[in-house]
Amino acid sequence: MKFLQLISMFILWFLMPGNGLAANIAVYAQLSLKADPRNEYPVQLLELALKNSGALIALKASVENLHQGQAMRMIQNNNGVDVVWTMTSREREKILLPIKIPIYKGLIGWRLCIIHPQNKSLFASVKSILGLTDATFVQGHDWPDTNIFKFNQLSVTSTSNYQAMFDMVLFHRVDAFPRSVIEIWPELESHKDLQVDAHLLIRYPAAVYYFVNRKNKKLYNAILVGLNKSIVNGELDRLFNDFYLEAIKRANLTKRRVINLINPLLPENTPLDKKQLWYSSSFLDDNE
Template sequence: MSERFIVRSKLRTWLCSCLLFSGLALAAEVPGIRIVYARPIQDGDSSQLYQVRLLAAALSKMGIRHHLVASEVPMVQGRSLRTVAEKHGIDVFWSMTTTEREQLLTPVRFPIDKGLYGWRILLLSPQQSQSAAPLVHLGDLKKLLLTQGHDWPDAEILRFNKLKVVPSNQYSSMFEMVASSRVDAFPRSVLEIWREQTEAKVQLPIESSLILYYPTALYYFFSREQQELAHQVERGLELMLKSGEFEAMFMQEFGDAIARSKLAERHVIQLRNPLLPAATPLNRAELWYRPTPAK
């Protein structure tokens, strides 16, 4: 083997190494697309929220390099919607779907809550928890004062079903209203109520035998200008559903809350949802949680 050949081989190896390391360095410097999500109004590190981790997983499933960033200030639902729609620095938020929201924004029609935001258990006031009057029928609920966020679709759904709602524009104040018996109950999703009861400043009782149900879905919403990104997120979620990753993440996050709720043992009061879009994929059974009837 000639000396010239050896030198050329070493030079070729050196050049390949340089190209490899420069490529790795360049890849390390590129953070991917920056996506700002509306920070919800709650304490703690929002990056650890299920909705944020699931969004990151769906993007990664599609091979999309990304950097998820929380908005500088927490936002209520109405403000989140307007900020995304008007392209004021927020790219995505998650919320219950409505016909109006799907007209203003680009929905990812994949229920990341498996429809369980429509299964509502009552957080009771001390006074109501001591009441001897049974809660069995819709008529019984019509006698109560309920509270909900002023810009939540739930408030309109409850009113449509002739229930009395005292709205609030502050999340924490609704728990205070229940604790002081200014309202009788606060309907909360089975995915939220157990955590909220633990975190509440005052221990509030949870009604044990009844559950409200209306069809709905928790979606990611992007602006109209980000339809391709929304499409990629939807594809990523569908791939996660097919592989079992979505179910695993969902049950890891909410399995305990679902088990504690004992849905199959509760008496269900079904409500109509006038805000439900016609395009909601209710016919796809694999997307929804269905309680297994008690034996």
């Protein structure tokens, strides 16, 4: 922690007024509707990070709702968007600059399955990945998860239409829509004809980072300083718990069988050794 504090102090000096950063606006990619609760935590955390950095940077949402691929291309080309939060991969870290602090503490790779109520026993007897080979899953066409499922020899179809994924489950075109333990409950509130499988946790190492243009070092440094300060002073944990502690409890993880997948897209320098950045529990340790 002392090392993080020293780095943060140095970068903070650089960002102070008079040290090279003028008042500015950073446009974040709005990946869904403004009223979508999935926006709230990453936006609030980004606001907190910029506030704690001391940088004179204000946040503004993109005018249009964007797909992840669109947002990343716009950032890469300096075309009206400055920052996006999305799951990391080797390819994404080549084209954009990641702030390597997993904002969801790795829980984006802890997946429960949205299923049709008629399929509530579909995974009841599954004890290993082999038991999933007859099921068909759905994921977003530009999500790294799609390739993760394919790499693990699982059947997955993809679409760019978010609502269509729920419809595909509802109309029995696929068997399951895996969603993170921190995403799934609000989504079920607006899809009451579906339910959450009670038997499995599908898990793979994954991190959602904030990404910026590779040349935008000032915004990168501001977010990095602010997130590190938010870790040290406990504000990141408090915000995370406010949003997600109840969702984690509701997932009833200790009652689930864990199916571990390999994530071939995970960069080698992902900071998995920095335990303070990741969610952990005795349940996790027992299933390594």
